[in-house]
Amino acid sequence: MFTEIFNQTGLLSERLNNYEFRPQQLIMANKIGEIVKNKEHLIVEAGTGTGKSMAYLVPFIYWTIEMKKRVVISTYTKALQQQLMNNDLPLLKKMLNVDFRFALCMGSENYLCIRRFFYANRDVAGTFESLRDVEEFRRLDEWRKITRTGLKHEIGFEPKGTVWTKVCRESELCLHQKCEYNEECFYGRARKLQNQSQILVINHHLFFANMAAGNMLLPSFDGVVFDEAHNLEDIATTYLGVDISNSGIRYLLDSIYIPQTKKGLLSRIGLKNDEIIQHIGDLKFATDQFFLNIHGLLGDNAQTTRLKSKNFINNIIKEPLLSLVSALNKLKKSINNEADKIEIDANIERLQRVDDSLDCIINQSLEDFVYWIEMTRKARYIRVVLHANPINVAQRLKATVFEKIAPVILTSATLTTNKSFDYIKSRLGLDTASELVLDSPFDYNKQALLYLPQNMPDPREDRYIECAAEKIEELLTLTHGKAFILFTSYSMLNKLHEIVTKSLPNFNHIRQGDFPPAKAVEMFKANNNSVLWGTTTFWQGIDVPGKALQCVIITRLPFAVPDDPIIEARVEYLKGQNIDPFRNYQVPQAIILTKQGYGRLIRHGDDVGVVAILDSRITTKGYGKLFIQSLPLSRRVGTIEEVVGFMEGI
Template identity: 30%
Template sequence: MNIRLTQDVQQVFAPDGSLSRHIKGYSCRVQQQTMATRVSETLQKGDNLVVEAGTGVGKTYAYLVPALLSGKQVIVSTGSKNLQEQLFFKDLPALLNILGIRPKVALLKGRSNYLCQYLMEKQLSGVEVNDGKILDDLLRIDQWASQTVDGDIGSLYAVPENSPAIPLVVSSKESCIGKACDHYEACFTRKARAKALDAKIIVVNHHLFFADRILKETGFAELLPDSDVVIFDEAHLLPDIAVTYFGQQLSIKSLIRLLERFNELYRTQMADSPQIGAMTARCHTQLLHWQGLLFATEERDWRRLIGDKALMEASWALVSELTAYRTMLLGYLGRNEAFDDGVEKIDGLLSKLTVFIQCDNPDSAYSIDYGYQHLTLRISPIKVAKECQSLFSPDVSWIFTSATLQINRDLSLFTKAMGLEKANTSILDSPFDYRRQSLFCVPRHLASVTSQERAARQLVEVAVKAINAAKGRTFMLFTSHRMLNLVAVMLQGRIDYPLLVQGQAGKQTLLKKYRQLGNAVLLGTGAFWEGVDVRGKLLSCVIIDKLPFVSPDDNLYKARADGVQREGKDPFMTLSLPQAVIALNQGVGRLIRDEKDRGVLILCDNRIVNRPYGQAFINSLPPMHRTRDLDSAVHFLQTID
């Protein structure tokens, strides 16, 4: 045990320490020092730690410095690609230079972030793509592929980030043929993972971490090493992400791809077995027909569909057809390695499809996601605490941090959701002077409206006054795409500032344009509520349409609510309210990002002041000066220059 670690870390953060000497304008923050000390002690003792660190604490350096000085192998997991890349390309290089050390560091993303050379070659050599725009994008990707070093799609700028061509050529577990691939040695995914296994600090994201852990639990190949320490930043996202990985999901596209693979093997290597070709074509047709029936309903909750007799007959007919297909394929095992691999995969996919259609677990939600041309089937458990416990090995130090974890100054909701029975906890408030720097306004005379159009008109009247006073420089955050679109139309012609609307371009493109313009108004939903850092007077006003309660029609929420009711508890107080408190805190966190920032938060939902549960929101928000007078908010905005 490195008993000097805490002393060394404290020296780095001291007024005359390494950070102060190397960073211009560095200010020694008590909260940052406290967090760094607690992380150091956790690493020394092998304990677990849960810490909420408010905006401005500097939590990234507070955990990276102890991690780097400990000499241990550390996995740092983030909830967003933005933070993942900031850590690897900005924060880690800066700290390594300041500390004068050179441990190996690696950035590892999930499969779908890397180009697959096998799929790229297959797309260009085949005749499957008839869309001219997609083919043009594929050619651009191929040109980039000849220049890229790591195959990271994040550095691909030649095509739009939502191009339908990208899913056709990124790596996937279903399409991977391993060592049988001609590109195995050059494989970007394999090389990234090999580099990670040899590193001291490995930066990943939560999705990859859980996918890797669950693979290990089932005995498959390890992707990440068994590190000494795991640090989760943006830890508030973990409970919902864990639900995804402890449940089951089936992409219909992966099943279609597998059928296409069998068809290709039949045409190129097994033409003497016409039964394979015939049954593959029949399964492919029936699968597309079944998927089409679901697209016609657009119903997300599978439980609402199981009473549809025609749909269920088609569902079980598909299972029967695929079962007969698998039985037929078993008769050809041993003739071809790629074929044998495909048979193993179709067995797993068929099992998932059957379990989904059966829909017989009352403790899970069964949902359908409608994507581009294909859908995804999901089974989500309503609780994951026990499953998480099985992953948190006692010989590893587990550290969880975020700016938003507590409800009413209590972290137990998070620790219980994650199954953390033994963990030290700490809440470190932001060092910012919120009462001086900010104003929180819930305007008076907001009508309680049931019509979205009337609510939108009311919101626009408030927004126009605030936007003009702020000279643009405003985020409007919405809880629904419908309200966003209504307000976007109504704002046209009402303000003289550039209007940027989510959907016009990718998130990063919109943010870049917002910063460049200097006086823009950005309208966004969930993607812009967190992980966005705009400092200074560029963002002077944040307007939120209403408290972000989850829709009562959300099928995972409904399944969880049923489970809570069976325990004799109130679903609203147990589930809906805590989730909304954390979500609101994330949105509010966009406003004040620096000790020199000033700004106004306007919430157009008077439930926060006239409903008893409103106090839970207020207690969890930063201590901003509060007002009901919109004119006071307008005046405050006019003083920001």
Template identity: 40%
Template sequence: MSASVKDFLGPKGVLVRDGLEFRRPQLEMAEAVEEALSASKPLLIEAGTGVGKSLAYLLPAALAAHAEGLHILVSTHTKALQEQLVRKDLPFLSRVLVRESIPISFALFMGSENYLCLRRFYQSIRDANALFASAHSVETLGRLKTFVEGHTAKKGQSGLRMDLPDAPDDLWRNIHRESDNCMASHSPYYQDCYHHAAYSRLKGSDLLVVNHALFFANLASGGKVLPAYDAVILDEAHSIEEVAASHLGLNVTNFSIKWQLDQIYNPSTEKGLARRFETLTTAWRRAAMDQVRQLRRKTDEFFERLIEAFKTAPGSNAFRVRKPEPIPNTLTQPLDDLSGHLREGRDKLEAPEDKQEMKAYADRLTGLAATLESFLTQSDRQLVYWIEIESRPRGTRVQLRASPLDLSRALKATLFREDAPPAILTSATLTVQNDFEFVQSRIGASGILGVELGSPFNYERQCLLYLPKEMPDPGEDAAYYQAVEDQCRRLIELAGGGVFILCTSHDWVNRLFCHLSEKLADHKFFKQGGPKSFGMLDEFRRTPAAVLIGTDTFWQGVDVPGEALRLVIVTRLPFALPSHPLEEARVEYLRSAGFDPFTRHTLPSAVLMLRQGFGRLIRRIDDRGVVAILDPRIRTRAYGQVFLKSLPPARRAAGLAEVKSFFSKSAAGEPIRSERPSHGEAAGPDTGSTR
């Protein structure tokens, strides 16, 4: 008789006997996954923070793989979770299962850009003087060579950037694997290829750990990126719509075009592909360099015309392109011409690896030309087209974007088609007011079973929800900003640090950072998009009196347990900007179909985002803290109850005195009184949450 998840996670199970805390929701989730895999049926599971989702899906997946010989894909949105599964959770689970005579195998597989390519690496050593302007990059190549020669794939080295000595970006982009620049079995280094070794391990493993970007690239390619699998488990599933859209749309920027040109020839450093190969004539090199210079000038002119044509609304940076050919296409032909010149050079090269390198660059230019042509002609009428204009330290970045208006049909025809391997999707936020309908309709999963499991955390004791009275309406911009800044200052002083301030715009991030860091000089302030963003979160965790101000990514997927985070401030309910082209198009589409766009799309999207932001705070059973939602609409508008009923049942407060008391008791280790707000408090007539 095959082992079941109850044998391990039940009240008398193996893991519980070994000291793991028994969690009823974790067992229920594991049993739901076990049943779905057994029946080969898709499933949606919302499991609150603290359930122990990873083990609840890894265990039934491992047992099914062992009992039935299945290959099960496990996909995450973030690299951090991907690494956690492979370096912590799966080794632990494997040790437990081996004791019970259930051996399992697992493997990690990441995107091409994470792997060292030995062919490109040794080519770069050979052509270092033509490629690198930095002496540090050349010196690093030498150190890497010593490391690589002693740490081969055959000896178990992964070849992943995170496992190699540090390499600067200008070096890494010349030595990492590129999927369109791979010679595969024709490479002289194929037998020692790190990526090939990782793929081989993946094919032979029971559990295959990948990320959503790879998974949806595989889905879009018809299965050409990953090995065949029998089922897929998608963790952090609230993000799949965004990831899927990026693989089914268009995206090109002036920076990406110039970056490709710099790889061919950088006029500032006089380095690049055009300087590498000695067998090419001087005339060919000069012609390539001249074409690059002309293309750089034409690229600047093209995007300047785009800016002039669209940047008409002050304060806005995203503009819908409603009609084809908004400006003349002056870039596709010169891009194709330079591509042709590179192909001519390829024919004159002798070494197969040099021919491959030149072909890859030529193909990329052709691809850029085709993307520009598709955008300007709007060749796919199912896409929404727009441009985004952003000022950056090194110049204005102009992005051409196109995205499907409705992903549900595409995902229903791929991820959820009847003969597809069953897909099990899990996240802490898949429902609005305990209903999966919104997410199901968005991702083509209508009719698929949804299971909702609450968190084991005692939010009434661990968390205080602060909803201040008498805040101005957000429509009164100046007055509202001033009130928010004042509330943030007072709350930070009460918390003493360990603060996230979540904004809905980069403008507010910058304004609050500027004003609060000046007034609270004894605190260390961090902001998203600052000059030292890399490693910022780790430094935040290590800094006692830290305040981090962010938007976008800091609402979700960030894990800061313990005292390092004890206050989350939400400055405004996270409604999508109605003037954003994609949001505008969705509203038009729903209205034309006879739906109310606010209740059908705008409100539930904001509810899910707020739930993600709330979820940053309580990550462990012993965490305590305050979530402050400063937007008065959560109290004063009817739709505010939809937000409140979708949040965990934390105790509510309307005054700063209660916040001060909460922090004082938490610091002293005193128990927090568990109570619901009484009638007349800021929470309004509904005094509790259904969650």
């Protein structure tokens, strides 16, 4: 069907230098073309290097044009979004000689609001909390004069939240057609382009935010491609949940009025209402006491705690909150300015959401949800967050995605466990779908070595840290750094980091938490003897091709923490269904993350290196063979001497 595009003498070979024909890419494109035509679903694991983005874009471009349809391409990482928008789609638009449009969709808070910007500019001193914020606002003004999109990610610096939230678009504050800047509106222009486009590129977060908002955030669409689909369950669990925090309530109240600085909404609209100021003070006091009571219930050492009983605490926030809402409603009646009215309405709506969220969590009113508290110690306070998350998103996704939209394509390099899609399909509610597994075109037998050291202790034993440090030092010395060391906990990371950096101080050690993730990767690439120490963030979505990365060390099989409230609730749910949670949930979940970690090593056809797994359970436990069978087929060794022989030969 698409041979003339993907084969050795096709359109891609004519337009791309060093084009390599990959039969897997053509197979995937043809299968998707068939699925799209029949309005069915497909789940496809396409190994690294398959060229899967081109394989799904081409069939969908033709489908949207011929059938007058619109498709959403949903990704997990910004890097893939940028590849699609800046490389793949512009190339195909030029090459295919068909008239189609594509657009990037971002949440509206990513856009500068011109009206709010000039509103803040009229009273800079009353809007911003510090001179640093004012200076940053002035830098934003320079960017505003030259930007064509108004998108936050195109600013040459990362604006502070306390500044950006004062000038970004917020849906509740939008005046729509009544706005004097309606014709210049960055978000409005973006929506016009989206409505005219056949291909919409979004991320998973926006997809589920749109679902939670009743499909109001995106134009209507007819088909979906979920790329990097292995992350869907976790994103859906977050976005289909409810949470409320002490810092969130404090920020909301400060946006209305701060007595100490006399800043906030009341100051900006020129109203000093003593009744409202008193209600804000009462609500702040009640909020502080409420979260102090939670802290008292859980104790100083608590970090995450599951809530198993309803009405676990008295809601002392409710009465002062409703009093403030009533006072704001009364104030609104005396205001004539439309923008000020909308801003008061927005704050009323936010306060009511706080009330609804607290009622929901305290009363545990949502069935099949897990309720829990998260406490994080900050420099000047303890942040407390109350959460409610769905235990199983499968039925929700089945009803709102797979039974309502067709075609739906799910793809990733890591969707199977032991060559089966059963795990991911059961987690997502995908009952009926065609399946396709495509191996990577890379030669892992030649390019990669899997090192499973002999005689390693179980990672739960005391002597594991000492043995792991020894193996890490051997490997880093052999590869001259050029390594990712992946962990499942900060505790183990910090222990091993302290030991290894003392014995090998000359390497460029980059530890997660010391730098933002993007900066850490940039530093790693810039220095040829770098060692990156990371947890979950660095197991996936990081692309370091070439000689900069020649070793990936997985310290421990990435089983989820069993007492994590969501994991614990899912395990209980499966037991209630007479399903073995370890075999059917915990092991497959860990296998997919292990495959992601392994996948950091070989990104291109000329990449080479070693993956070391320092967890003896992969060879001593019965389930270990499932991990090995799920990884790309590569030579396996157990001694450092064999690793030396491999590395000397590359």
